[in-house]
Structures are given as C-alpha cells and as structure tokens.
Amino acid sequence: SPTGDSWGIFTFLCAALCNLPALPALNCSEELGAGQSIQQTYDLTRYLEHQLRTLAGTYLNYLGPPFNEPDFNPPRMARAERVPSATVDLDLWRGLTDNARLAANYRAYSRLLCYLRVLDGQVGTAELRHRLAHFCASLQGLVLSIGGVMSSLGYPLPAGPAGPPAPPGAHAAPNDFLKKMDDFWLLKELQTWLWRSAKDFNRLKKKVPPAVVTLRLEARGF
Amino acid sequence: ESHLQYERVGADVTMKCGSMDWDAAVTWTVNGTDIDESHLNGSYLILKNVNLSQSGQYSCYEGSSWHLKYQTFLRVGTPPKEPVLMCRSNNYPKGFYCSWHLPTPTYIPNTFNISVIHGTKDMVCEKDAVPKNRCHIRYLQLFSTVKYKVTLTVTNALGKNFTTLTFDEFAIVKPDPPESVVAKPVPNNPRRLEVSWQNPSSWPDPESFPLKFFLRYRPLILDTWQHVELSDGTSHIITDAYAGKEYIIQVAAKDNDIGTWSDWSVAVHATPWTEEPKHLTTEAQITETTSASTSSFMAPPTTKICDKGAVVGSGAMAVCWTAGLVVAAYSVLFI
Numbered sequence: 001s002p003t004g005d006s007w008g009i010f011t012f013l014c015a016a017l018c019n020l021p022a023l024p025a026l027n028c029s030e031e032l033g034a035g036q037s038i039q040q041t042y043d044l045t046r047y048l049e050h051q052l053r054t055l056a057g058t059y060l061n062y063l064g065p066p067f068n069e070p071d072f073n074p075p076r077m078a079r080a081e082r083v084p085s086a087t088v089d090l091d092l093w094r095g096l097t098d099n100a101r102l103a104a105n106y107r108a109y110s111r112l113l114c115y116l117r118v119l120d121g122q123v124g125t126a127e128l129r130h131r132l133a134h135f136c137a138s139l140q141g142l143v144l145s146i147g148g149v150m151s152s153l154g155y156p157l158p159a160g161p162a163g164p165p166a167p168p169g170a171h172a173a174p175n176d177f178l179k180k181m182d183d184f185w186l187l188k189e190l191q192t193w194l195w196r197s198a199k200d201f202n203r204l205k206k207k208v209p210p211a212v213v214t215l216r217l218e219a220r221g222f
Numbered sequence: 223e224s225h226l227q228y229e230r231v232g233a234d235v236t237m238k239c240g241s242m243d244w245d246a247a248v249t250w251t252v253n254g255t256d257i258d259e260s261h262l263n264g265s266y267l268i269l270k271n272v273n274l275s276q277s278g279q280y281s282c283y284e285g286s287s288w289h290l291k292y293q294t295f296l297r298v299g300t301p302p303k304e305p306v307l308m309c310r311s312n313n314y315p316k317g318f319y320c321s322w323h324l325p326t327p328t329y330i331p332n333t334f335n336i337s338v339i340h341g342t343k344d345m346v347c348e349k350d351a352v353p354k355n356r357c358h359i360r361y362l363q364l365f366s367t368v369k370y371k372v373t374l375t376v377t378n379a380l381g382k383n384f385t386t387l388t389f390d391e392f393a394i395v396k397p398d399p400p401e402s403v404v405a406k407p408v409p410n411n412p413r414r415l416e417v418s419w420q421n422p423s424s425w426p427d428p429e430s431f432p433l434k435f436f437l438r439y440r441p442l443i444l445d446t447w448q449h450v451e452l453s454d455g456t457s458h459i460i461t462d463a464y465a466g467k468e469y470i471i472q473v474a475a476k477d478n479d480i481g482t483w484s485d486w487s488v489a490v491h492a493t494p495w496t497e498e499p500k501h502l503t504t505e506a507q508i509t510e511t512t513s514a515s516t517s518s519f520m521a522p523p524t525t526k527i528c529d530k531g532a533v534v535g536s537g538a539m540a541v542c543w544t545a546g547l548v549v550a551a552y553s554v555l556f557i
Contacts, residue, residue, distance in 0.1 A: 046479070049479075071388060073368075073369045073371070073388060075341065075342065076341060076367070076368060085367065086365040086367070087363050087364070087365050087366045087367060088363065088364055088365060089362065089363055089364075090315060090361055090362065090363065090364050093364055093365075094430075185367075188367045189367060192365050192366070192367045193365075195365065195392055195479065195480060196364075196365040198478070198479040198480075199365075199430065199431065199479070202430055202431070202432060202478070203429075203430045206429055206430070
C-alpha cells in the first residue's frame with residue numbers, strides 16, 4: 001500500500017541519517033574548552049518536558065479517540081519495542097557508571113529524534129508541523145548538550161545504531177490504527193525519558209562538579 | 223449447635239425452630255428475654271423490617287420440656303458500599319502504598335482483597351500489620367511507561383463491591399511533610415526570622431531524588447500568607463517580618479521534578495528579635511535609666527532580676543533598688 005511504502009522509505013532515510021557521525025557537534029564543544037554544564041543539560045530536559053506536554057496534547061487530539069483519552073492504557077505490543085525504553089531495573093539504574101548513564105541518554109534521544117523527524121514529515125496540520133519542528137530543534141540541542149558533557153568528561157560518543165539499515169517497508173504499520181499506536185508510544189517514551197533524564201542528571205550533578213560554560217547551539221542544518 | 227446468620231437492614235426474617243413442626247408449641251427468646259407470641263407464626267419467629275438493634279442471640283425452646291431446640295446468632299448489617307481507595311508514593315523510588323476504608327460501616331465483618339496489575343504482570347501488595355487496611359509494594363522497575371492498575375474488592379455476607387485506581391508511577395509521588403521545623407529570631411535583627419527543617423525521614427534518597435520546599439508564613443494577626451519556594455537547602459531567613467509580631471510558619475516538600483506537594487508541616491511560632499524594653503515599675507527605674515543610658519549593655523541582666531510583672535511588695539522593691547545601685551556602680555567603673 002502507498003502509506004506502507006512511504007513509511008518504509010522514511011524509516012530507511014531515518015536509519016541512514018542516524019548513521020551519520022555527530023562529529024560536527026564535537027568541534028563546537030572543543031572550541032569552548034573544558035567541561036560542559038550538567039546543570040544546563042538538566043535545565044534543557046525540564047524545558048523539553050514542558051514543551052512536550054503542549055505538543056503531546058495537540059498531537060493526541062489530532063490522532064483522536066481513544067488516544068487522547070486520559071484513561072487510555074493499551075498493552076505494550078512487540079512492535080513498540082523499537083522505540084528505546086527508559087524503563088530500567090532499580091538497582092541497575094543506581095549502579096550505572098557516569099559513562100553508561102550519559103550514553104543511555106545520548107542513544108535514546110538520538111533515536112527518538114529520528115522517529116520524531118519522520119513524524120514531522122507526515123502530520124496533517126500546519127500548526128502541528130510547526131510545533132514538531134520546534135520540538136525537534138530543541139531535542140537536537142539536548143542531544144548536542146549531552147554529547148558535549150560526554151566529550152568534556154573524556155567519554156567516547158556512542159556509535160550509531162548497530163547493523164545495516166532495515167529494508168524499506170520492514171517496520172511499516174500494517175494499518176492506520178497501528179500507525180497511530182506507534183505515534184502514541186513514541187510520545188509516551190519521550191515523556192518518560194525526559195522525566196528519567198531529570199533524575200539521571202540529578203545524580204550526575206552530585207558526582208561530577210559542574211563547570212559553567214556557555215554552549216553555543218548552532219543549527220547544523222539536518 | 224449454634225448457627226450464625228446475616229441479614230440486611232430492612233429485610234423480613236423468618237426463623238424456624240430447627241426440625242420442629244410448624245404447629246409445635248415453642249418459646250423464642252432473644253438474648254435470654256422471652257419474645258411475645260405476637261411475633262410468632264406457628265413455631266416460626268417472624269421479624270419484619272429488621273434494624274441493627276435486633277442483632278443478638280435467638281433461641282427456641284420446646285414448649286413444655288424447655289429443651290433448647292434451635293439457636294442462632296443474628297447479625298443485621300448492610301452490603302458494602304463502594305470503598306474509598308488511595309495510593310501514594312511517599313518513599314520514591316522504593317515503592318508505594320495503598321490504603322482504603324469504607325465510606326459507611328456495614329456492621330458485619332468485611333474482607334478486603336487488593337490486586338495490583340502492572341501491564342501484564344500481577345504484583346503482590348503486602349499487607350501492613352499496622353495500620354490495618356493498608357498494603358505496600360516495592361518497585362521492581364523505575365521509569366515505567368505502563369500504568370499501574372489497583373483493584374480493591376470488599377466482600378461480606380450480604381454482598382460485594384469494588385473500586386479501581388489507574389495511575390502512572392510518577393503521578394502518585396507525594397512526600398511526607400518536612401520534619402523538625404524550627405524558627406528562631408535572629409539577634410539584633412528585628413525583621414528577621416531563621417527557619418530550618420529536615421527532609422522527611424520516609425524519603426529514602428534525597429541525594430538522587432532531591433526535594434524542593436515551599437515555605438509559608440504570616441503574622442498571627444493577619445490572614446494572608448506569604449510564600450517562598452526554595453529549590454535547595456533546608457533553611458531560609460525571612461527578612462521582611464513585621465517587628466515584634468508573632469509569626470506562624472509552615473513548610474511543605476515536593477520531589478524536584480515529579481508528583482505533588484506534601485501536606486503542610488506542623489506549624490511553628492516565632493517572634494523576631496526585639497530590643498529589650500527599658501521601663502520598669504519601681505523606684506529603681508530612675509537609677510537604672512541614668513545608668514542604662516550610659517551603658518546600655520547592662521540593661522538585660524537588670525530586667526532578669528526585676529521581672530516587669532513580678533514587682534509586688536517591698537521585698538522585691540528592695541532587691542530591685544539594690545540591683546540598680548550595683549549596676550550604677552559597675553557602669554561608673556566602666557566609663
């Protein structure tokens with residue numbers, strides 16, 4: 001079906017984009033010298049969480065019922081597992097090294113950003129497109145910020161998604177309803193990640209003394 | 223053997239005297255008291271529109287031999303109304319607890335059954351010994367996207383009812399109020415009050431899950447509160463207190479990022495520092511005023527000896543007068 005093909009093409013493009021190294025961002029942080037501010041990254045996650053609340057409300061209304069009902073509590077299906085989950089075992093989360101903690105955040109937001117950009121190309125209303133575009137830009141800023149913190153601490157940036165890109169149409173939702181379910185879970189995972197990141201960066205704040213440096217966020221034209 | 227039966231308030235109850243025939247001659251008693259024959263239909267006891275006061279032990283005796291033929295304990299009650307259920311996490315990220323109660327009593331024994339479902343998993347909510355009607359659950363995973371569904375079923379002999387709560391992990395986070403709130407005046411600062419407090423002891427990990435605080439204060443004589451929100455630290459200095467007025471102060475806590483504010487802490491009272499009053503109602507006052515003006519730091523010890531309200535009788539006056547002389551002598555030495 002035509003919708004299936006376009007979803008597949010987008011997935012392929014997305015995977016290709018994600019495999020591009022984030023090195024341009026590294027140059028940015030090196031220019032600024034020692035230490036990135038973990039506090040600033042924390043503040044960014046709070047800002048994004050606030051933005052997401054408005055965006056999610058608008059988007060879920062666009063999807064229509066039952067997605068915009070507050071009680072909507074669907075079971076998690078296997079296909080939703082493609083979106084990285086913030087859920088983690090309590091003791092495991094506590095025991096994460098700084099590197100692992102930062103890397104998990106970096107990987108998650110990079111992938112979530114990809115999926116969101118695909119969404120951006122498909123939505124109906126101009127208002128929604130505008131909001132999504134704005135959110136994607138902010139989210140990219142967060143990815144860069146996390147990358148900057150990692151570099152300044154001497155940690156290598158995680159590589160792109162492992163393996164060859166999936167063939168076009170491999171993950172396409174078979175029908176309109178399931179496509180909307182994918183969107184629903186994407187927003188939910190994004191919300192959960194932002195809420196988890198606040199806690200991750202709280203922990204990092206205590207363990208790594210922040211160095212306050214202004215970060216110039218340049219649009220990298222993605 | 224004695225039986226037990228439960229009946230609804232307002233129901234009509236017919237009690238049979240065991241295996242006795244309908245036309246047998248029997249006597250019924252309730253808690254040892256004979257029941258009038260007008261309530262009998264043959265050997266059956268008829269109770270219409272029963273009420274709570276009719277609960278008790280009913281016994282049936284054969285007419286002539288006074289053999290006990292049947293005995294039952296009647297308990298009048300109601301089926302349960304929809305229970306009230308509340309779940310809260312005051313010890314995030316350890317877990318949460320749920321507590322419940324019935325909005326109206328049933329007057330008969332009830333059993334409560336609680337089930338917790340997380341996605342497809344059934345979780346066990348461990349019942350607390352104290353208080354009753356409460357259970358707790360430990361989180362196995364954090365940052366879950368799947369909601370928790372808690373169902374409470376209440377059952378008794380006359381019926382059952384239930385209620386369900388569905389919530390996200392972060393939605394039920396509500397710490398206990400801050401503890402050990404202390405407010406003190408700040409010496410030589412008539413408009414300041416120093417407030418300090420501690421994290422609630424039930425909050426297990428304030429390092430990784432820091433709390434922020436909300437302070438509210440007002441002088442007793444006014445109704446409107448002033449508020450201050452503090453993102454870290456467990457103390458604050460109020461700098462705009464009205465001089466000499468007693469204040470009431472409370473603090474609340476919230477996880478920095480998620481959930482809702484705690485209830486207000488226990489209220490503490492404090493009055494800002496004021497300069498010690500120099501007037502006394504004795505003759506010694508005159509001596510004191512002259513000495514006090516030259517060495518004001520002497521004033522406090524004097525007022526200790528001569529409490530404003532306690533100067534009665536010549537004995538006290540003599541003490542005051544002597545103290546005043548001593549003070550005058552010392553101040554002369556110091557000049």
